[in-house]
Amino acid sequence: xxxxxxxxxxxxxxxxxxxxxxxxxxxxxxxxxxxxxxxxxxxxxxxxxxxxxxxxxxxxxxxxxxxxxxxxxxxxxxxxxxxxxxxxxxxxxxxxxxxxxxxxxxxxxxxxxxxxxxxxxxxxxxxxxxxxxxxxxxxxxxxxxxxxxxxxxxxxxxxxxxxxxxxxxxxxxxxxxxxxxxxxxxxxxxxxx
Amino acid sequence: xxxxxxxxxxxxxxxxxxxxxxxxxxxxxxxxxxxxxxxxxxxxxxxxxxxxxxxxxxxxxxxxxxxxxxxxxxxxxxxxxxxxxxxxxxxxxxxxxxxxxxxxxxxxxxxxxxxxxxxxxxxxxxxxxxxxxxxxxxxxxxxxxxxxxxxxxxxxxxxxxxxxxxxxxxxxxxxxxxxxxxxxxxxxxxxxxxxxxxxxxxxxxxxxxxxx
Numbered sequence: 001x002x003x004x005x006x007x008x009x010x011x012x013x014x015x016x017x018x019x020x021x022x023x024x025x026x027x028x029x030x031x032x033x034x035x036x037x038x039x040x041x042x043x044x045x046x047x048x049x050x051x052x053x054x055x056x057x058x059x060x061x062x063x064x065x066x067x068x069x070x071x072x073x074x075x076x077x078x079x080x081x082x083x084x085x086x087x088x089x090x091x092x093x094x095x096x097x098x099x100x101x102x103x104x105x106x107x108x109x110x111x112x113x114x115x116x117x118x119x120x121x122x123x124x125x126x127x128x129x130x131x132x133x134x135x136x137x138x139x140x141x142x143x144x145x146x147x148x149x150x151x152x153x154x155x156x157x158x159x160x161x162x163x164x165x166x167x168x169x170x171x172x173x174x175x176x177x178x179x180x181x182x183x184x185x186x187x188x189x190x191x192x193x
Numbered sequence: 194x195x196x197x198x199x200x201x202x203x204x205x206x207x208x209x210x211x212x213x214x215x216x217x218x219x220x221x222x223x224x225x226x227x228x229x230x231x232x233x234x235x236x237x238x239x240x241x242x243x244x245x246x247x248x249x250x251x252x253x254x255x256x257x258x259x260x261x262x263x264x265x266x267x268x269x270x271x272x273x274x275x276x277x278x279x280x281x282x283x284x285x286x287x288x289x290x291x292x293x294x295x296x297x298x299x300x301x302x303x304x305x306x307x308x309x310x311x312x313x314x315x316x317x318x319x320x321x322x323x324x325x326x327x328x329x330x331x332x333x334x335x336x337x338x339x340x341x342x343x344x345x346x347x348x349x350x351x352x353x354x355x356x357x358x359x360x361x362x363x364x365x366x367x368x369x370x371x372x373x374x375x376x377x378x379x380x381x382x383x384x385x386x387x388x389x390x391x392x393x394x395x396x397x398x399x400x401x402x403x404x405x
Binding site for chain 1 (some may be wrong): 235256263
């Protein structure tokens with residue numbers, strides 16, 4: 001007897017999509033944050049993936065190992081968005097035009113002592129170091145060292161040969177060790193000069 | 194094994210990929226090389242620190258909004274339909290000339306804060322600078338509770354499609370706080386399959402100043 005899918009094809013696509021994806025959004029967000037290092041960018045990345053996937057709800061119903069499949073889609077979208085951003089015509093800037101900076105009139109936009117301390121923290125230094133890796137290196141660190149995917153699994157997910165992944169991981173770790181000094185947990189030099 | 198070999202095999206060792214002979218060789222080297230012991234400790238600590246880096250929580254309501262937006266917005270309507278959602282006045286204000294005012298909000302950071310007083314309308318102006326003309330960019334606004342866009346009393350969400358001209362594009366949002374505003378105003382600009390989200394926080398003073 002053929003296995004019965006818990007998701008009926010006859011149900012509205014919205015219901016199937018929500019049943020399948022809602023339990024995965026936290027995971028996607030977490031991974032996206034590890035790729036981007038920013039809450040807003042991670043949310044945008046997840047949103048873009050969901051927008052892209054909804055028309056493929058039928059295909060999603062057939063996927064057995066949904067999480068790694070979603071990780072692959074997220075990774076592709078991330079690399080794509082980094083490439084697009086590097087040539088994006090959109091930037092949001094202040095055109096002061098010689099006037100006083102109106103941001104000075106707004107409360108809450110300056111860095112206070114608390115925020116400064118936060119930026120100086122170890123967490124911030126690690127984030128800064130990760131930011132200095134290229135997107136592919138960040139992704140392999142996030143997925144292998146943090147999320148625990150083996151290099152063999154990543155070979156499929158990232159569609160990259162094992163040898164390339166190994167050297168990418170090696171270089172990424174080396175760079176992190178260089179960026180974070182030998183005694184990274186007792187002050188020492190900041191990553192950003 | 195010398196120090197160079199140790200450095201080459203360190204990652205394989207950390208990942209448990211060395212065979213028994215390789216592991217023995219590494220351990221022997223560590224037994225008499227303090228510099229490589231430090232290298233190893235450093236590598237382990239960096240790896241652990243990265244692993245323990247916990248992501249901050251997404252903004253409240255993100256999951257609901259992301260699912261809702263995905264299932265709602267994948268069938269793009271004709272341009273005129275989107276414009277009809279909010280009417281022409283807002284769409285027009287997006288491409289009005291550049292003006293600098295006390296409440297010009299510029300998103301150099303993902304979140305900015307604006308001060309308001311209850312029941313006192315203020316213009317929040319948002320500058321979008323585009324390096325080239327963009328056709329059919331989608332702008333979506335989600336208003337928090339107790340914040341109204343003047344003229345759109347009961348609408349919490351507004352979406353419209355518009356063209357961005359090259360250079361500065363000013364979006365003027367006449368807003369009024371009806372009470373304390375806890376959540377952010379969320380603006381999403383989408384174009385060519387990518388999205389950029391910006392947030393404005395509001396600090397609302399409940400009382401009026403004397404003499405006003």
